[in-house]
Amino acid sequence: MDGDRRxxxxxxxPRARLIALLGFVVVVVATPPRAAWPxxxxxxxxxxxxxxxxxxxxxxxxxxxxxxPLLLTVVGTRLLWFLLQHDSGQPTLQNEVWLLAxxxxxxxxAVLAVAxxxxxxxxxxxxxxxxxxxxxxxxxxxxxxxxxxxRLLWRELGLLRDAAGARGFRxxxxxxxxTLGRLTGSLLLRSLQRAERVxxxxxxxxxxGTFPTSxxxxxxRYDALFLLPALILPAAICAASHLVE
Amino acid sequence: xxxxxxxxxVDISHLSFRYPDGTPALDDxxxxxxxxxxxxxxxxxxxxxxxxxxxxxxxxxxxxxxxVLGLQTVPANLGALRQRVGLVFQDPDDQLFxxxxxxxxxxxxxxxxxEPEEVERRVAESLELLGLDRLRNRPPHRLSYGQxxxxxxxxxxxxKPDLLVLDxxxxxxxxxxxxxxxxxxxxxxxxxxxxxxxxxxALQTCRRAVILNGGRAVADGPTTRILADRHLLEANGLExxxxxxxxxPPG
Ligand SMILES: Nc1ncnc2c1ncn2[C@@H]1O[C@H](COP(=O)(O)OP(=O)(O)O)[C@@H](O)[C@H]1O
Ligand SMILES: [Mg+2]
Numbered sequence: 001m002d003g004d005r006r007x008x009x010x011x012x013x014p015r016a017r018l019i020a021l022l023g024f025v026v027v028v029v030a031t032p033p034r035a036a037w038p039x040x041x042x043x044x045x046x047x048x049x050x051x052x053x054x055x056x057x058x059x060x061x062x063x064x065x066x067x068x069p070l071l072l073t074v075v076g077t078r079l080l081w082f083l084l085q086h087d088s089g090q091p092t093l094q095n096e097v098w099l100l101a102x103x104x105x106x107x108x109x110a111v112l113a114v115a116x117x118x119x120x121x122x123x124x125x126x127x128x129x130x131x132x133x134x135x136x137x138x139x140x141x142x143x144x145x146x147x148x149x150x151r152l153l154w155r156e157l158g159l160l161r162d163a164a165g166a167r168g169f170r171x172x173x174x175x176x177x178x179t180l181g182r183l184t185g186s187l188l189l190r191s192l193q194r195a196e197r198v199x200x201x202x203x204x205x206x207x208x209g210t211f212p213t214s215x216x217x218x219x220x221r222y223d224a225l226f227l228l229p230a231l232i233l234p235a236a237i238c239a240a241s242h243l244v245e
Numbered sequence: 246x247x248x249x250x251x252x253x254x255v256d257i258s259h260l261s262f263r264y265p266d267g268t269p270a271l272d273d274x275x276x277x278x279x280x281x282x283x284x285x286x287x288x289x290x291x292x293x294x295x296x297x298x299x300x301x302x303x304x305x306x307x308x309x310x311x312x313v314l315g316l317q318t319v320p321a322n323l324g325a326l327r328q329r330v331g332l333v334f335q336d337p338d339d340q341l342f343x344x345x346x347x348x349x350x351x352x353x354x355x356x357x358x359x360e361p362e363e364v365e366r367r368v369a370e371s372l373e374l375l376g377l378d379r380l381r382n383r384p385p386h387r388l389s390y391g392q393x394x395x396x397x398x399x400x401x402x403x404x405k406p407d408l409l410v411l412d413x414x415x416x417x418x419x420x421x422x423x424x425x426x427x428x429x430x431x432x433x434x435x436x437x438x439x440x441x442x443x444x445x446x447a448l449q450t451c452r453r454a455v456i457l458n459g460g461r462a463v464a465d466g467p468t469t470r471i472l473a474d475r476h477l478l479e480a481n482g483l484e485x486x487x488x489x490x491x492x493x494p495p496g
Contacts, residue, residue, distance in 0.1 A: 122344070148342060155338075155386065197339040200304050204332045205353035205400065208324065212355030214348075214364070 010119050014129025016223035020230035021117040027234040028109050031241050033098075038241035039105040045233050046109070046116035055115050063115050064108070071104055117230065123147045124211040132217045137210050144211050149195055156191045252315040254280045254408050254436040255301065262296060262307030262460075270296040271307055272460040280407075283430075283437040285447035285468060288457035289482030294440045295335060297457065298410050301438070302330040314407055328357050331406030331435075335413045337393035341385035346377065346396055349385055353404040371399040374429070391422045398426075402433075410438045415446040444472055445489060456481050469493070 024045065031038050050060065078096065118126065127140035160183060169179065255278040262271040270293045278284050288294050299305040303318035303326055314329050316322040334340045343349035350371055354364040372378040375395040380388065388396060394414070401409065411430075415423050427449045430437060439450050447454055447468055454471040456464040458481040464471055469492040471477065478484055485491060 152342075194339065197334070197336070198342055200299070201332075201334050201340040202342070202352075203304060204302055204327060204330075204334075205404065206324070206327045206356035207352075208356065212352070214351065214355070214361060216361075 010122065010125065011220070011222045012119065012226055013132075013217055013219055013223050014125045015132050015217060016219075016227050017117050017119060018126070018129050018133060020227055021113055023231045024113045024117070024234050025110055027238045028106055028113075031238050033102040035241070035244075036101070036105070038237050039102075039109065041237045042109050042234055043112060045230070045237075046112035049116035049230070050112070053116070053119060060115050063111050067104070067107055067111060070107055071100070074103055075100065124213050125215075127211065128213045128217060131210075141209055141211075148198070149191070152195055152198065153187070153191045156187055156194060160187050160190070251280055253312070254278045254282065254314055255438070256310075256312040257300075258310045260297075260300065260307050260309035260311055262300070262305060264296075270460050271300075274309070274457075274460075274462050276455060276462055276465075278436060278438065280436050281434070282453060283439070283451040285451035285454040286438060286440045286457060287442060287444070287447055287454055287471070287481075287483060289442060292457045292482070293460040294457055295412055296460075298332060298412050298438070298440055301408070301410055302327050302332055304332075328404060329407045331401035331404055331409045333397050333401050333409070333411045333414065335416070335440075337390070337397045338386075340397040340400065341388075341393060344384055345382050346385055346388065347372070347381040349396065350400045350403050353400055357404060367403040367405070371403040374402065375399045390417055391419065394418060394422070394426075398429075406435055408436045408438065409433065410440070412440045413442075414439060415441060415443045442483060444478075444483065444485060448472055448492060456483070458482060 024042075028039070028042055031042075078100075123144055127144050130140045130143075131137055164179075164183060169176075255276060257274055257276045260271055260274040261269075263269050272293075274297065286294050286297065296305065300307060300311050300318065301313055303311075303320075303323045306318060311318045313326060316326050316329075318326060341349050343352055347368055350368045351364050354367050359367070368381075369378070372381055375398060377392065377395055377399060380392065380396075385393060385396060394417075398411075398414075414426060414430075418426065423446065427446070430439075430450050437451065439447065441447055451468050454464075454466065454468040455462055456471065456477070463481055464474075464477055472485075473491045473493070475485065475491070
């Protein structure tokens with residue numbers, strides 16, 4: 001019931017995933033924002049892979065949630081920009097909405113592509129792929145450690161929330177913000193201490209900077225089968241959008 | 246005296262250590278452990294037991310000399326040392342961090358640079374030894390406490406250490422878990438250092454006991470003799486648990 005043991009969880013080489021993602025993002029960014037149809041067509045590519053790899057809707061929704069703050073920031077800075085620039089010509093609302101839509105489509109496509117191409121996201125495997133593509137080990141190491149810390153922070157947050165909740169704490173009043181502030185401070189401190197102990201334990205088991213992965217990098221025909229549609233389809237859409245003026 | 250004495254598994258002389266915030270934790274410790282010995286490191290909370298354990302593979306370095314398995318704990322030796330000293334931490338949540346139990350157990354062997362087949366063999370072996378083979382694909386945070394404890398031990402045993410250091414291994418284990426762990430430890434053929442304040446457990450797992458108090462090693466001898474000395478124990482913040490029958494003192 002525990003599934004297969006020897007097969008890598010993911011038959012694709014992580015480099016193929018990274019190349020697909022990079023290629024897709026480059027093509028989307030290189031598409032002139034003249035019409036909406038190429039962007040909608042692009043969405044079919046990640047949609048296909050999301051369906052094919054059975055990415056869970058929850059994971060997808062979580063990733064898309066990141067877009068909200070991004071777009072809000074853009075709207076905010078845009079507004080500020082116009083308030084400060086009195087002398088510039090009248091911006092048309094239509095123009096602004098179109099710009100925002102393009103940005104939304106581009107970043108939405110990037111998020112979709114991450115969900116579609118990064119598989120179920122084994123960060124160590126991904127880092128291995130990045131190293132395989134020539135990214136220095138020190139950078140991938142930072143990435144992996146940051147991810148570990150992030151997860152640890154979540155775990156500690158859960159523990160702390162339970163501990164506070166078990167003694168009847170529920171943030172309801174304004175006065176509770178003080179308690180919330182203390183809890184946040186305590187969370188950061190605890191996570192740091194925990195992270196240090198975890199790091200100790202890792203060193204104790206021979207950790208020397210790079211996370212070991214079970215499977216060496218190796219190209220296979222799966223990668224070709226994956227990369228062909230992942231690269232050719234967006235390139236074709238891009239070419240079409242340049243041709244159709 | 247016909248045989249040359251073997252290299253001690255642990256050879257500590259005049260070790261003192263202070264934490265960066267100034268807390269003194271170890272004070273002039275001298276301790277020698279021979280290969281194959283099983284030693285209980287006893288002492289109340291805050292005695293410095295964990296601090297001493299962290300010195301054994303160079304995670305902390307104080308003043309004085311620490312040699313483990315013939316290697317001084319200097320930076321050049323740390324790589325080799327950490328492959329041969331297995332340290333099981335007090336809190337399993339400090340130790341388990343990979344996405345699945347199987348990956349966590351494989352972490353140490355992979356760091357040792359073993360071939361994938363050998364890693365796989367060792368992972369399967371350790372998981373089986375600890376009765377965890379069916380949980381291999383579980384994320385560690387979805388294990389019960391007792392399973393987590395066994396998982397940390399599996400991760401260390403997969404490295405086949407020559408010296409095994411367990412920090413409070415019996416804490417929070419149920420009676421069956423305690424007994425199983427003791428039986429398992431009795432089977433291992435490495436040098437064993439068990440850090441604990443659980444006196445019956447020390448008696449069950451170790452022939453020799455060292456008492457640490459206030460960062461000093463205050464007593465050292467056969468576990469039966471140390472545990473029979475109620476005054477010594479009480480003077481050092483330890484006491485017989487309710488209903489405990491002290492072992493007959495030797496001699
Ligand atoms: N990270 C730390 N920073 C400062 N002091 C510490 C730290 N860890 C432990 N100590 C102190 O060092 C002393 C010995 O602690 P420890 O070795 O954890 O004791 P034990 O394991 O015997 O309970 C205690 O006084 C403790 O408060
Ligand atoms: Mg301790």
